[in-house]
Amino acid sequence: MTEVYVVGVDMIKFGRFPDRTVPSLGAEAALMALDDCGLTIQDMQALYCGNLGQASAMVGQRVLQEIGQTGIPVVNCANACATGATAFREGYMAIRAGQYDTVLAVGVEQMGKGLLGGGGGASGIPTEGLLGSGTMPSVFAHVGMEHSRKYGTTFEQFAKVSVKNHHHSTLNPKAMYQIETPLQEVMGAEMISYPNTKLMCSVNVDGSAAAVLMSEKKVKEKGLMSRAVRVRAAAMTSDPYTPRNLVMPDFNAVTRLAAKEAYEQAGVGPEDINLVELHDCFATAEIVHYENLGLCADGEAGRLIDSGETALGGRIPVNVSGGLLSKGHPLGATGIANIYEITTHLRGEAGARQVKGARLGLTHVVGMGSACAIHVLEKVN
Amino acid sequence: MPEAETKTAAKPLPVVPFLKIPESGEPYLEGHKCGHCGEVFLGQRMVCAACGTRGQMQPVRLSNKGKLYNFTVVHRNFPGVPVPFISAIVDLEGGGCLKGNLVDMVPNAEAIKFDMPVNVVFRDAGRKDREGNSYLSYFFTPAN
Ligand SMILES: [Zn+2]
Numbered sequence: 345m346t347e348v349y350v351v352g353v354d355m356i357k358f359g360r361f362p363d364r365t366v367p368s369l370g371a372e373a374a375l376m377a378l379d380d381c382g383l384t385i386q387d388m389q390a391l392y393c394g395n396l397g398q399a400s401a402m403v404g405q406r407v408l409q410e411i412g413q414t415g416i417p418v419v420n421c422a423n424a425c426a427t428g429a430t431a432f433r434e435g436y437m438a439i440r441a442g443q444y445d446t447v448l449a450v451g452v453e454q455m456g457k458g459l460l461g462g463g464g465g466a467s468g469i470p471t472e473g474l475l476g477s478g479t480m481p482s483v484f485a486h487v488g489m490e491h492s493r494k495y496g497t498t499f500e501q502f503a504k505v506s507v508k509n510h511h512h513s514t515l516n517p518k519a520m521y522q523i524e525t526p527l528q529e530v531m532g533a534e535m536i537s538y539p540n541t542k543l544m545c546s547v548n549v550d551g552s553a554a555a556v557l558m559s560e561k562k563v564k565e566k567g568l569m570s571r572a573v574r575v576r577a578a579a580m581t582s583d584p585y586t587p588r589n590l591v592m593p594d595f596n597a598v599t600r601l602a603a604k605e606a607y608e609q610a611g612v613g614p615e616d617i618n619l620v621e622l623h624d625c626f627a628t629a630e631i632v633h634y635e636n637l638g639l640c641a642d643g644e645a646g647r648l649i650d651s652g653e654t655a656l657g658g659r660i661p662v663n664v665s666g667g668l669l670s671k672g673h674p675l676g677a678t679g680i681a682n683i684y685e686i687t688t689h690l691r692g693e694a695g696a697r698q699v700k701g702a703r704l705g706l707t708h709v710v711g712m713g714s715a716c717a718i719h720v721l722e723k724v725n
Numbered sequence: 726m727p728e729a730e731t732k733t734a735a736k737p738l739p740v741v742p743f744l745k746i747p748e749s750g751e752p753y754l755e756g757h758k759c760g761h762c763g764e765v766f767l768g769q770r771m772v773c774a775a776c777g778t779r780g781q782m783q784p785v786r787l788s789n790k791g792k793l794y795n796f797t798v799v800h801r802n803f804p805g806v807p808v809p810f811i812s813a814i815v816d817l818e819g820g821g822c823l824k825g826n827l828v829d830m831v832p833n834a835e836a837i838k839f840d841m842p843v844n845v846v847f848r849d850a851g852r853k854d855r856e857g858n859s860y861l862s863y864f865f866t867p868a869n
Contacts, residue, residue, distance in 0.1 A: 459803060468854035471740065473806035474862055476824035477799045482812050485797035493795065493839045537812070538798040538834040585775045588822045590766065592795060592814050 347560040348439045349572040350721065352381030355553035355684045358520045358672035361454070362550075366398050367406035369552040370452035373677075374411055377448070377554035381568055385412035388556070389444040394421045394431035394451040395676040407450055422676075424711025425625065426580070427451065428553065429679025433578045433717055435557045445562040451681070452552035453674035460548070461712075477537065481545050481626060483712065485537035486592055488628025491645070492539075497631060499539040501646040503530040505627040506544045506669055508655050513666025515656070515697035520549045520672035530627075544627035544669070551674030553681040569724060573687045576704070577609035577720035583713070595629065598716040599636040599708065606706070606718040607638070614638035617720070618702040619689055620660065621682040623709045624667040634662070637708060637718075656697060664689070664697045679717060682707035690723040733857045740850050740862040743768045752847040752861060754787040756821045765820035789845040790868065791817040796839075798832045813865050815843055827865045842868035 354376035361369065370393065378384060385408070393404030399422035408418065423430040428451025435447040461480040472478060491497045507527050513519035525543050533541040563572050581602040586594045607613055614637060622637060624630040634645040639660050648654060654662040665671045665685040668678060686705035688694045703723045710716040739746055746752045756765045759773035760781030772779050795814040802808050813827035827843065830836075843865040850862035 459801070468738070468856070468858065469740065469850060469852045469860055473799070473802055473808075473810055474826060474850055474852065475740065476812035476814070476826055477797070477802065477810075478824075479799075479802065481801070482797055482799055485799075486795050486812070486814060489795050489797055535798075535800040537800065542801075587764075588794070588814065588816075590774065591822050591824050 345440050346442065348436050348575045349558050349560065349563050349724070350555050350575065350683060350687050351558045351563060351568045351572050352377040352379070352383065352556035353554070353684045353687045354380050355518060355677070355681045356551060357518045358549040358551035358674060360550055364454070364550070366395060366403055366452055366454050367410050369454060369550060370395070370403060370407040370450045370554075371410035373452065373552035373554040374407055374448060374450050377556050381556050383446070383556060385414055387446055388414070388416060388448040390416050390435070390438060390447045391418045392421060392431040392435040392447065392449045393418060394427040394449070394679065395453060396422050396424070396427050397453060397455065397676070403452065404450070423715045424713050425623065425675050426679060426709045426711035426715040426717045427676040428681070429707065429709045429717035429719065430580065430715065432555060432680055432683060432719070433580055436575055436578045439557055439559050445559040447557050448554065449557065449680060450552065450554040451677040451679055453676040454550045455548040455674060457548055479537065481540050482537040483593060484626035484628050485540050487595060487632055488539055488626070491628070491632050495643045495646060497646040500527070500531065501649050502539050502627045502631060503527055503541070503544060504649045505624065505630045506530045508649070509624060509663050509667040509669040510543070512656055512664045512697060513670035515695070516666050516671060519666040519670055520547050521666070521670045540626050540628060546625045546668035546673035547670065549672030549674050551672060551677040551681065553677045553684050555680055555683050571691055572724050573690045574722045574724050575719060576612070576722045577606040577718065579606035579609060580715065580717045581605070582715060593712050593714055595710050595714060596632055596636050598714045599633060599710055602716040602718045603637050606720055610720040612704060612720065617660065617704050617706050619664060619686065619699040620662045620706045620708065621665060621667070621685050622662060624663055624669050625673060627669065630662065630667070633708065637706065656699065661699050664699060679707070679709045682709065683719065683721070686721045690721060737849065737859040737861040740860045744847070744861065744863055746861060753789070754821070754823070754845065754863060756785050756787045757782040758785045758820065767821065767823055787821045788818040791815040791843055791845065793827070793837070793839060793841045793843055794822070796827060796837055798834045811837065813843070815865055817845070825863055825865050829866045844868050
């Protein structure tokens with residue numbers, strides 16, 4: 345099977361663009377990714393498009409209507425917050441299988457403000473706030489509280505995740521926000537679902553990101569190896585059965601299963617990884633994923649955030665882009681935006697937030713329902 | 726739609742299908758237990774999600790006693806939902822796990838203890854559907 349490379353990748357600056365359309369946002373990132381490797385839409389043999397909000401509305405085809413209707417196959421993907429990563433992985437798999445040598449993956453989302461999740465029951469009345477809470481901040485509050493229950497993790501430790509990621513985003517011009525948020529400000533912000541305050545919830549934004557994937561033979565033929573990044577692992581899982589999983593979604597087991605597979609595919613361990621973009625949809629989530637991805641031993645995540653080892657300049661920088669907490673979380677675009685961030689560091693092009701000497705990076709997303717996707721990317725030169 | 730179908734039910738309806746309201750006797754929660762691996766689920770199902778065994782799910786009456794596994798205090802919610810409230814996840818004695826509101830105690834995260842014993846109680850949901858039907862819901866209360 346051929347090795348697969350990312351040769352072109354980019355994302356738009358995340359923000360709020362109510363006057364734009366979903367296809368136009370997707371088209372913008374697609375053109376940026378093509379320009380990044382000097383290719384055209386005529387070079388693309390297939391398009392894998394990730395979007396949630398218009399999942400039944402042929403977003404991929406409408407992107408092509410904006411940038412060139414070449415008649416290539418389009419696969420539209422929806423997989424909760426793993427949507428963009430799923431589209432990317434489908435493209436990877438098609439090249440790996442030898443079906444194509446050059447494909448385009450696009451992730452795009454246009455979102456409103458406000459709470460996500462909650463609501464529905466089988467009966468005729470809404471059950472949110474009656475049978476507990478199913479809003480995203482509450483679901484991930486429960487995730488954090490389970491960690492507190494096991495290991496005594498504190499409100500302050502969860503809050504430190506937000507301080508760190510907001511700080512990182514001040515170095516990322518493509519992040520939604522570039523604002524420092526000191527610990528007192530994070531902890532003193534409006535409480536949404538304990539222990540997640542407003543500043544510990546990811547930002548709903550509009551955004552898009554795109555990547556061009558290519559087989560090894562084609563990369564050499566096109567002379568694109570100098571800025572290419574090798575995909576060393578592309579792992580995806582659904583939630584294995586665990587007790588309580590159907591009542592309280594278990595984001596740990598699904599991530600651990602994907603991490604195990606990703607490290608096996610790549611033939612590396614967590615100690616070999618130089619930087620990580622993980623799914624910090626809420627501050628509580630980042631803490632549990634430190635352990636799920638093996639960045640520290642079980643029960644050590646609170647100590648890890650306290651130590652500063654996951655900050656830029658530390659042992660294993662996490663979410664130097666600003667993460668979902670501050671860069672923003674346009675659901676369908678997030679997975680490919682993570683690929684952009686890691687690729688940019690492996691190319692040594694990340695400017696003020698560059699992780700020095702980065703050779704191996706890991707991206708992780710997890711969508712409720714559940715789907716986890718992990719990619720390991722490697723610097724070639 | 727025939728008029729008969731839009732009439733308000735004489736008795737409260739169950740908030741979820743696994744809340745059973747017998748003609749006589751107390752309401753209760755019904756689970757389904759796998760005859761092969763023993764896992765207990767809320768609601769009816771054909772196949773066990775834990776082990777994949779078919780055709781061995783048997784209804785079981787769930788206990789009204791349990792322990793608080795997990796909670797959060799919800800301070801912000803959708804318009805019209807009264808806050809703050811405690812969203813709780815409870816492990817029932819003898820199997821079964823469910824999420825609900827923990828009531829009859831102050832919604833203060835510092836005062837709530839993991840593993841505290843709770844009871845399952847049945848009360849009016851305090852919400853009606855568009856046809857004006859009342860609903861019976863389940864809640865958790867501190868056991869002592
Ligand atoms: Zn079973």
